[in-house]
Amino acid sequence: MFERPGDAYDSYMGRWSRRLAPLFADFAGVEPGMNVLDVGCGPGALMAELAARGTTVSGAEPSESFAAACADRVPDADVRVAPAERLPWPDGSFDAVLSQLVLNFLSDAPAGVREMARVVHPGGVVAACTWDYRGGMEMLRTFWDSALEVDPEALDEGRSMRYCNAEELAALWESAGLVELETRTLELEQPFESFDDYWLPFALGIGPAGAYYGSLEAAGREALRDACLRRLGTPDGPFTLTARAVAVRGLR
Numbered sequence: 001m002f003e004r005p006g007d008a009y010d011s012y013m014g015r016w017s018r019r020l021a022p023l024f025a026d027f028a029g030v031e032p033g034m035n036v037l038d039v040g041c042g043p044g045a046l047m048a049e050l051a052a053r054g055t056t057v058s059g060a061e062p063s064e065s066f067a068a069a070c071a072d073r074v075p076d077a078d079v080r081v082a083p084a085e086r087l088p089w090p091d092g093s094f095d096a097v098l099s100q101l102v103l104n105f106l107s108d109a110p111a112g113v114r115e116m117a118r119v120v121h122p123g124g125v126v127a128a129c130t131w132d133y134r135g136g137m138e139m140l141r142t143f144w145d146s147a148l149e150v151d152p153e154a155l156d157e158g159r160s161m162r163y164c165n166a167e168e169l170a171a172l173w174e175s176a177g178l179v180e181l182e183t184r185t186l187e188l189e190q191p192f193e194s195f196d197d198y199w200l201p202f203a204l205g206i207g208p209a210g211a212y213y214g215s216l217e218a219a220g221r222e223a224l225r226d227a228c229l230r231r232l233g234t235p236d237g238p239f240t241l242t243a244r245a246v247a248v249r250g251l252r
Helices: 006-028 045-052 064-073 109-119 138-150 166-175 195-204 207-215 218-231
Strands: 035-039 056-060 078-080 094-100 120-131 179-192 239-251
Touching: 006 045, 006 064, 006 094, 006 120, 006 179, 006 195, 006 207, 006 239, 035 045, 035 109, 045 056, 045 064, 045 094, 064 078, 094 109, 109 120, 109 166, 120 166, 138 207, 138 218, 138 239, 166 179, 166 239, 179 195, 195 207, 195 218
Parallel strands: 035 056, 035 094, 056 078, 094 120
Antiparallel strands: 120 239, 179 239
16 A cells, blocks of 8 residues: 555645644654654655754665665665564654554554564653544545545454554553653644545555445446545635644653
């Protein structure tokens, strides 16, 4: 779902990631001069924000195409192709380790958080955020509610995703031995130029929604498109959607 060119991701989720990144970096307490690791850095939306704040940045990303896009976006960064569960840095290498919109896609989230805690120095920050898939991300909720309308067997991310509320995230951080935990919701808006600006990126095959779109025949895609258009109020011009992420931070 994520072995795609970086610009494909940017047109789908990257525009949301860029708006989320400064809110998340503020919550994590990122300051100039810090040495920061971005786990699951993707094409680099968060890393670009971290670099702009005067930090020394590194990134781990399992997708080779995304890692290459991130390295192009932030040339001074140390970007390595690696999964969160096996980070290729020594213990205590960083002042802070952040992960944006990644935890729920890890094959072993507890192992990934333990690795994040391992590579931060004692007293360092480990922070992550995920979308509130069940009700707080209008772009995806519109898609999946429409999908369920035309296909009751559709695998809705709001039903299947873990670690998308404060309680689950806090429990995950506690299980990794992190302390002084804090959770917060981060809210943002994203403008769209038109319905096509909203709809067409799903055809790029990014993430579960893109994979579901790709599994449909032409008639199913058209029915899903029509359902989304109705749910959005049949816009004939620009409109804006909102999103809510849930964030957690703790100290090693």
